[in-house]
Amino acid sequence: MADDHTHVQDFFTARAADWDARFPDDGPAYAAAVARLGLRAGDAVLDAGCGTGRALPFLRDAVGPGGSVLGADVTPAMLEAAVRAGRDRGARLLLADVARLPVRTGALDAVFAAGLIAHLPRPSENLRELARAVRPGGLLALFHPIGRAALAARQGRQITPDDLRAEPNLRPLLERSGWRLTSYTDESDRFLALAVPRD
Secondary structure (H helix, E strand, O other), rough: OOOHHHHHHHHHHOHHHHHHHHHOHHHHHHHHHHHHOOOOOOOOOEEOOOOOOOHHHHHHHHOOOOOOEEEEEOHHHHHHHHOOOOOHHHEEEEOOOOOOOOOOOOOEEEEEEEEEEEHOOHHHHHHHHHHHHHEEEEEEEEEEOOHHHHHHHHOOOOOOOOOOOOOOHHHHHHHHHOOEEEOOOOOOOOOEEEEEEOO
């Protein structure tokens, strides 16, 4: 999601129409990850790089009718797929770059980001922008519905030492970006890293 979004947009535009059909069993993993956020009624939460909005209904349920749910993505076709799936009900969808979020500093209680980190051209800067948008004591969740090894196998590749999601790489990246890693899970059926803004 750099200033030039062409590569990311081309990749996801070509896959938007059948994205949900390709991964029909991910719902429970999304629900479990959102539950780990500990969101409360009335909270404001952003799904950064929301894609087709698979997390949005779970986020809405977590924050209740008095809460605020935003879904931001840089690919119009993915947001259109979210609308077709009805996931815009109870959420505000934004065509927006996570490098320049249209939200006030400290406006959010949490950011949920499924599969986002692999698509950030400047991860440290982009994660710093997410930290700007979250209040002190808020939370960042970096999520994927399957673990790193399972994802690599699905994509026909091997995990490499420079994988940003590997804990030895992710922890210092988050530190440089204004976050402190508090929980790290990389299992066959999920990847979930939780972080809080640094003091």
